[in-house]
Amino acid sequence: xxxxxxxxxxxxxxxxxxxxxxxxxxxxxxxxxxxxxxxxxxxxxxxxxxxxxxxxxxxxxxxxxxxxxxxxxxxxxxxxxxxxxxxxxxxxxxxxxxxxxxxxxxxxxxxxxxxxxxxxxxxxxxxxxxxxxxxxxxxxxxxxxxxxxxxxxxxxxxxxxxxxxxxxxxxxxxxxxxxxxxxxxxxxxxxxxxxxxxxxxxxxxxxxxxxxxxxxxxxxxxxxxxxxxxxxxxxxxxxxxxxxxxxxxxxxxxxxxxxxxxxxxxxxxxxxxxxxxx
Amino acid sequence: xxxxxxxxxxxxxxxxxxxxxxxxxxxxxxxxxxxxxxxxxxxxxxxxxxxxxxxxxxxxxxxxxxxxxxxxxxxxxxxxxxxxxxxxxxxxxxxxxxxxxxxxxxxxxxxxxxxxxxxxxxxxxxxxxxxxxxxxxxxxxxxxxxxxxxxxxxxxxxxxxxxxxxxxxxxxxxx
Numbered sequence: 016x017x018x019x020x021x022x023x024x025x026x027x028x029x030x031x032x033x034x035x036x037x038x039x040x041x042x043x044x045x046x047x048x049x050x051x052x053x054x055x056x057x058x059x060x061x062x063x064x065x066x067x068x069x070x071x072x073x074x075x076x077x078x079x080x081x082x083x084x085x086x087x088x089x090x091x092x093x094x095x096x097x098x099x100x101x102x103x104x105x106x107x108x109x110x111x112x113x114x115x116x117x118x119x120x121x122x123x124x125x126x127x128x129x130x131x132x133x134x135x136x137x138x139x140x141x142x143x144x145x146x147x148x149x150x151x152x153x154x155x156x157x158x159x160x161x162x163x164x165x166x167x168x169x170x171x172x173x174x175x176x177x178x179x180x181x182x183x184x185x186x187x188x189x190x191x192x193x194x195x196x197x198x199x200x201x202x203x204x205x206x207x208x209x210x211x212x213x214x215x216x217x218x219x220x221x222x223x224x225x226x227x228x229x230x231x232x233x234x235x236x237x238x239x240x241x242x243x244x245x246x247x248x249x250x251x252x253x254x255x256x257x258x259x260x261x262x263x264x265x266x267x268x269x270x271x272x273x274x275x276x277x278x279x280x281x282x283x284x285x286x287x288x289x290x291x292x293x
Numbered sequence: 294x295x296x297x298x299x300x301x302x303x304x305x306x307x308x309x310x311x312x313x314x315x316x317x318x319x320x321x322x323x324x325x326x327x328x329x330x331x332x333x334x335x336x337x338x339x340x341x342x343x344x345x346x347x348x349x350x351x352x353x354x355x356x357x358x359x360x361x362x363x364x365x366x367x368x369x370x371x372x373x374x375x376x377x378x379x380x381x382x383x384x385x386x387x388x389x390x391x392x393x394x395x396x397x398x399x400x401x402x403x404x405x406x407x408x409x410x411x412x413x414x415x416x417x418x419x420x421x422x423x424x425x426x427x428x429x430x431x432x433x434x435x436x437x438x439x440x441x442x443x444x445x446x447x448x449x450x451x452x453x454x455x456x457x458x459x460x461x462x463x464x465x466x467x468x
Contacts, residue, residue, distance in 0.1 A: 071400075084424045085424065107396065118387075122389065147322050
């Protein structure tokens, strides 16, 4: 028993930036609407009473920082002015980069081990349309979008979520070795790893040979930061893979060495949404 | 009803004037006209940059060390933290009782309602000309035990690091 992935959604965000949307306030108003609609969507399968008990909505990001650090945008701008249908964003977390989702879950579940549901969103959108975020040598081509997860806590053990930092600066091989230790003697576990181009992917191919893992979707989606392991699960869920109960280990690694994992159960009742690009 | 003690102050000078500064700061690489145009649309403030990223982390680590050495039980620590982070965070910030967020208020309110003990460090110390802030620091502590010793240690540390005189407020809050 552990965490159950009740619902997960991904919306690619390709056309919202200051060139198309005139200014940052308008761009974030558009994004705020997507966040609200997506959280409403993943909550459709639970009762109003359960929904009302969800007091936190963590919004995590890797690459959305300048609009906030310069003071152009505040966390309040992420929630629509008129009351949205979903749960408003309460906390914006980007310091742990691609591993922010795992640190948020660890923090929340440590405080609330008896909680029934926990919700996290991961947002990465190139609102300033900066070249570095389009593509670079660290991960090749980027992909952008919003991902929202609704996890049901069946019986939480602290080992279901891990959040840490590599000891060395040779981060990806060290991360792969950590995953290898976690997945050893766990034939029931399928890995869902970050998306990387072939030259970096080889680290996983070589160091995690023999472990069940979902295929790398970098060619299709690019590197979508913290969303990668979840987008892979969503893509396979939409394609109808989970007709029986499976255990997945979602794994993320950040450029500065922060990493996180979540072990989740998925079955035919888990609900997945993959929207058209906004 | 519970008590929250708030210390409020402002940084006046570099906190480590005699310490050599490693030149390790990095900025996002900008290429081509559109990158520069995008950056030019972001607002800039007038507040001086008085410390580097690593000095900011060192300062926060020293404040957290005051808490540890005071021997008080604090369930949760919230740090207001802006990106870009400029390198790897100290391990003290990655502990499971710490959460770093862009804005602390919503989370702090929830902690208060839950009745847990907490420490919040909400600073707007700027480390780069693109960051907004006023070099202020507010520290709030909600603790079951007597925390006067901790408050005096933190106050002493802040003055030693170049902060202005410290305003102390005690608030009775209904949970």
